Structures are given as structure tokens and as C-alpha cells.
Amino acid sequence: MQASDGARTVEVRVPATSANLGPGFDTLGLALSVYDELTVTALEAGELEISVEGTGADEIPTDASNLIARTIRYAYESVGIPAPGLRIAANNGIPHGRGLGSSGAAVVAGLLAAKGLLAGRAELSDTDLLRLATELEGHPDNVAPALFGGLTIAWTDEESPQHKKLLVHRGVAPVVFVPQSTMSTSTARSVLDPAVSREDAVFNVSRSALLIAALTQSPDLLLAATEDRLHQDRRAEAMPETDALVRALRARGFAAVVSGAGPSVLVLADGPGRRLEAAAVAEEHTRGSWQALMLAVDFMGGTVREPAEGA
Structure with a gap:
């Protein structure tokens, strides 16, 4: 891996999620097979290029307020490294504002993009990713299955958010x-x-x-x-x-x-x-x-x- 993230490009794919599942309010979540996909390239500091296709493309900001861009900057700040400029090309399949975890998916996408861009310079563990995602999203029930897949049980202890991933019966x-x-x-x-x-x-x-x-x-x-x-x-x-x-x-x-x-x-x-x-x-x-x-x-x-x- 190169020492700098300059010009590095990563590809990210994040599933939709359905949280609560009835009685499991703010606790249970399920990852589902419809996806947001994006390609992120590190540019010179201060540069920002964002393009969005697919579901909800007309509603998503393409300036510095973009949730994925803000999340990437947040991840860099968490490890004490200045964020690079960014080129983000997103292709969204997850319906927005419909209860399928679109905002959680954007947060997870930004964190995974940062993880890839930072490879060789700083490590974001699964624990780090869940903690940062929960800080940004407010609760872990959507971000846990978006990060880890399957059925997840999420909770928060005295130290940080936690999760347990379970495999779903093939008959479901x-x-x-x-x-x-x-x-x-x-x-x-x-x-x-x-x-x-x-x-x-x-x-x-x-x-x-x-x-x-x-x-x-x-x-x-x-x-x-x-x-x-x-x-x-x-x-x-x-x-x-x-x-x-x-x-x-x-x-x-x-x-x-x-x-x-x-x-x-x-x-x-x-x-x-x-x-x-x-x-x-x-x-x-x-x-x-x-x-x-x-x-x-x-x-x-x-x-x-x-x-x-x-x-």
C-alpha cells in the first residue's frame, strides 16, 4: 500500500436494512439485497466532486453538506489525519425516506470509503466503524446490519455500541x-x-x-x-x-x-x-x-x- 491516500480509489457497496422487525424496537435489524454503490477517489485537499445516480438522486446534496462526504471527514478526524479532497460517484438503489436505512447506509458507505482510503496509514476496526456509525446515526440498529450483514442484535454498554450477527434460516x-x-x-x-x-x-x-x-x-x-x-x-x-x-x-x-x-x-x-x-x-x-x-x-x-x- 502507498504511504499517502492521494489519488487512491476505492469501491464501496452497502445493503439496505430494515430495523425493528416488529417488536425489536431500536435493537434488531436485517440486511437486505438492494444496494447503494459508490466509487471514491482521494484528491488534493479542498477539492470536492460529487455525482449521484439512481434512487433519490435529485434530492441528495452535491456540496460539502453531503452525508457521505461529511462522514469521510468525520472518520479522518477520528484518527487525527487531515481529510483529502474527494471525488464521489454514487449509484443508489436504496429508496430514500422509506424505512430502509438509506441514511444509515450513507454513513456506513462513508466510513468504509474512509477505511479503504486510509489503508496503510490508519486502521479502522469493526468496533471503530460501529462506534463512529452510531455516533453519526444516533443508534446502532440500522448501521449494524449495514456494516456486518445478516440479522443483527445491537445494544450499547457503558463503553460503546455492540452487536451480534446471526444467520437467518434459509426458509425466510x-x-x-x-x-x-x-x-x-x-x-x-x-x-x-x-x-x-x-x-x-x-x-x-x-x-x-x-x-x-x-x-x-x-x-x-x-x-x-x-x-x-x-x-x-x-x-x-x-x-x-x-x-x-x-x-x-x-x-x-x-x-x-x-x-x-x-x-x-x-x-x-x-x-x-x-x-x-x-x-x-x-x-x-x-x-x-x-x-x-x-x-x-x-x-x-x-x-x-x-x-x-x-x-
């Missing part, structure tokens, strides 16, 4: 229904009660524990395991169409939940056939106005590499 078949409308995380969180009853807390603890078993061993338990009393009903007024679709799908036996802060709906089907049935129900209920994304669980998480020779 995710499908996400994406509306045209958007919802900000801050708006979705503003409607939540500051306190919950002991009964509701115990209910969610039991369902969260069951959900781990359902996702890793027994997909037939997914419907019961995705019941929630902490956040979904409270967000219903802000997302009536999302709430109606979740209820319609669950009434037909599908493990449907609000994806992240919404307004997308995630169904954890117990097999590809059931996923197609869920899509038919959603098509009927929304009259085709929502997009169905037939996805797989991403097991790799975010990746960074130098471009192949001759590519």
Missing part, C-alpha cells in the same frame, strides 16, 4: 412493499409515548425473544413473533396507509411489520411461495400503487475494495 423470504410517500425518522419517532406499561414491555420482550428463534430456526413462528405493542400502533395515525396494509396482510396470516420508521412494509414470509401470495394481497389492497421488492437477506454487509486491475 423477505418482500418489501414501498409506497410513493416518504416519512422522516424524526417525525415517526415524535409520535411515540415516552413511557410504556409493564404489560406492554413484557409483551415485547417475549415477542423479541421469539423472533430470534423464528428467524434463525422456526420460520413458522414468524406471525406471532412479529407482534408489537411499543411503536407500530402509535405510528398508525401518521401512516394510515402503511397501518392498513400491515393489518390486511397480518389478517391473511403474513408476518407483516413497518419497515424501520416506515412507511414501507416488510413481510417475512416463510417461503418463496408465501411471498408471492403476500404480493398478491398487497397488489389487491393498494391497487398496484406500491412497489414490491422481492429481496434476499444480505449476509455480507458493507464491502470496500480497490478497483480491479484493468477494470
Whole structure:
């Protein structure tokens, strides 16, 4: 590796994520097979070139306020090295403002780009990446699966955020229904009660524990395991169409939940056939106005590499 990051180029790929998964509020997250991809080149200090294609391209700033650029600078500051200028070319596949972790993916993309650009000069460990991502995003439930893939349990102890990655049962078949409308995380969180009853807390603890078993061993338990009393009903007024679709799908036996802060709906089907049935129900209920994304669980998480020779 060269001693300087000048003119170094790295390629980054980060999956979408769905957090909460029903009862696992601010704790559980799942990486899904739709991606943001970017190529980042280190330039002379002070230079900045940003181009964006794909989903939400018209909404993303291309100046110094760009989240990926800010994250790269944050990572450099964390290791005490001045940030270089940047050329960022992004191709986004993750829907923005739909509860699929687009902001968390941007943070993870920036950190992985910094990790690649800094190779040979400073090391960003997995622990460092999760800590920095949580500092920027506010909580680790989306950034953990974006970094590490699979199903993640995230928590914060006295020292730093932590995670545990689990492999998902091959019988679990995710499908996400994406509306045209958007919802900000801050708006979705503003409607939540500051306190919950002991009964509701115990209910969610039991369902969260069951959900781990359902996702890793027994997909037939997914419907019961995705019941929630902490956040979904409270967000219903802000997302009536999302709430109606979740209820319609669950009434037909599908493990449907609000994806992240919404307004997308995630169904954890117990097999590809059931996923197609869920899509038919959603098509009927929304009259085709929502997009169905037939996805797989991403097991790799975010990746960074130098471009192949001759590519």
C-alpha cells in the first residue's frame, strides 16, 4: 500500500436494512439485497466532486453538506489525519425516506470509503466503524446490519455500541412493499409515548425473544413473533396507509411489520411461495400503487475494495 491516500480509489457497496422487525424496537435489524454503490477517489485537499445516480438522486446534496462526504471527514478526524479532497460517484438503489436505512447506509458507505482510503496509514476496526456509525446515526440498529450483514442484535454498554450477527434460516423470504410517500425518522419517532406499561414491555420482550428463534430456526413462528405493542400502533395515525396494509396482510396470516420508521412494509414470509401470495394481497389492497421488492437477506454487509486491475 502507498504511504499517502492521494489519488487512491476505492469501491464501496452497502445493503439496505430494515430495523425493528416488529417488536425489536431500536435493537434488531436485517440486511437486505438492494444496494447503494459508490466509487471514491482521494484528491488534493479542498477539492470536492460529487455525482449521484439512481434512487433519490435529485434530492441528495452535491456540496460539502453531503452525508457521505461529511462522514469521510468525520472518520479522518477520528484518527487525527487531515481529510483529502474527494471525488464521489454514487449509484443508489436504496429508496430514500422509506424505512430502509438509506441514511444509515450513507454513513456506513462513508466510513468504509474512509477505511479503504486510509489503508496503510490508519486502521479502522469493526468496533471503530460501529462506534463512529452510531455516533453519526444516533443508534446502532440500522448501521449494524449495514456494516456486518445478516440479522443483527445491537445494544450499547457503558463503553460503546455492540452487536451480534446471526444467520437467518434459509426458509425466510423477505418482500418489501414501498409506497410513493416518504416519512422522516424524526417525525415517526415524535409520535411515540415516552413511557410504556409493564404489560406492554413484557409483551415485547417475549415477542423479541421469539423472533430470534423464528428467524434463525422456526420460520413458522414468524406471525406471532412479529407482534408489537411499543411503536407500530402509535405510528398508525401518521401512516394510515402503511397501518392498513400491515393489518390486511397480518389478517391473511403474513408476518407483516413497518419497515424501520416506515412507511414501507416488510413481510417475512416463510417461503418463496408465501411471498408471492403476500404480493398478491398487497397488489389487491393498494391497487398496484406500491412497489414490491422481492429481496434476499444480505449476509455480507458493507464491502470496500480497490478497483480491479484493468477494470
